[in-house]
Amino acid sequence: MTSSTETPASTVEDWATDFDHTDPGWAADAPAIWDDLRGRCPMAHSERFGGVWLPTRHSDVSAIAHDTEHFTSQSVIVANWRPEAPRPVGFAPPITSDPPFHEIARRILLPAFSPKAIRALEEPTRRFCAELVDDIVSSGRTEVDAAAEYSQHIPVRVIAHMLGVPDSDGDRFRGFIHRIVERAGQVDNVAVEDTMVYYLAGVIADHRAAPRDDLVGFLLEAEIDGHPLTDEHILGTVALLLIAGIDTTWSAIGASLWHLAQHPDQCRRLREQPELLAMAIEEFLRAFAPVTMARLVATDVEIGGRQLHEGDWVLLPFPAANRDPAFFDRADEVMIDRQKNRHAAFGLGIHRCIGSNLARMELTIAVQEWLARVPHFELADPSAVRWAGGQVRGPRELPVRLAAAGTEDT
């Protein structure tokens, strides 16, 4: 387990009765916490956030994800308040939508994220990745931050490309996401002009004035029953793509590089057998799934022997489900040629991550281009790796040492 020496002290005494996914102890050691809870309290409960549950078995996570009758997606980020945007649409359709509206909102987006549609983004993504690694390698430095200098820039550039906004807006994206995802439940005083809603309203107005053939243009053209989407719907959907597409992919890329930095044998094997990469990527997604979703209990229901009440939060830790030894053979091992891998990194049920093909493509190309250009790398200081907490978990600081010329292990 990673455990940064600079991590602030945890305020949680017992994770089974008082867990807090925004606690620094979770960021550092979440996989160990899930494994511990699965053994002794597989449906943990905490009074924090007004009452929240934490299932850690695959069977319970799957049951909740597939049950849209007892659980609502009205809000999918656990916070100290309950959502204001009404069901079944929610703030950011379709992720915050319930049936039957959910399918209407999702159908609009699906064609833009199908595997074939995403293929068109491979070439620019490969170019972004190659440029980023080339810059790092040509700088001649032997120690670099693979999270901050590489992983985080990839989804930012790809999404900026998809939304038709300048690359330079990327820093603003990261600020929005940090406030919404990593500091959920905390109150920040932010000027209106610095909010994501203000920024996106500007992007949408700009597209209305000068129509373009990109994702925002696609949404402006889309219709439900012959009517254009409302401004709220478009803004919410673009907000969703920004929030859901950046931290998550950045985390998956960073965590995969964190693992590979410690397994030169697997790096070598992937270089010698490039056909294994697709399977390895799914295994990294299983082992290091970044995303924990959430639901609110819509009507009282029993899950895993516990009584859940209307209005309770439920965290859906897909990464915990992915480590359940009752579901996966040798769940705690990273096997890059795992043959049976029904991982839930992209969720389960009707809310399966709509960007999964995009994320998978970015992760694959990011790892490919890194391995192709960095002959050997290792963690510069394992205790300096810093993981983000909250519902999107991945390394935010990942100092790695690049091999000096002549010490390649290939």
Next chain:
Amino acid sequence: MKIRYDREACQGHNRCYLLAPELFDTDDDGYAILLVDGTVPAQLQDKAVLAADNCPEYAIEILRD
């Protein structure tokens, strides 16, 4: 070997399409389309098993003769 695909269970994870493109295509929305009529050609049996074993939604069933 026979193969069955359940469109109702499918959520468009696309794992089958990536692992066994000879057996599965996808529609415009990214849901799977089974390309064979139910019988798996001998040379594709390993891929059929792989597709089934990696479907997170258990939407693919393999029936052995």
